[in-house]
Amino acid sequence: MAVGQLLExxxxxxxxxxxELMIVTHLKxxxxxxxxxxxxxxKIGVKIGLICFDYKNKIVKV
Structure with missing residues (x-):
């Protein structure tokens, strides 16, 4: 995941x-x-969200 880059x-x-930090991925x-x-x-006191985005169908998966 991209957590290290977001923290940087x-x-x-x-x-x-x-x-708030947000991770967007194509994987559920x-x-x-x-x-x-x-x-x-x-631990860090910042909300970290995760969005799973199906780029082929252009929809957000929950």
């Missing part, structure tokens, strides 16, 4: 500007991924 954008250079995430993101949210 969030904290470089010594700033904390985002109130397993429940354990959502658990992982929740744990990260608690």
């Amino acid at each position: 954008y969030q904290y470089f250079p010594d700033q904390n500007l985002a109130i 995430a397993e429940p354990i991924i959502y658990d992982y993101l929740t744990q990260l949210e608690l």
Whole structure:
């Protein structure tokens, strides 16, 4: 996942500007991924959302 890159954008250079970070992927995430993101949210204090986008059909999958 792109979590490392999102965190770099969030904290470089010594700033904390985002109130929410969003990951967009074409893959449907397993429940354990959502658990992982929740744990990260608690540790860093920034909400991390995940959107699964089917680019062929142009729809968001839940």
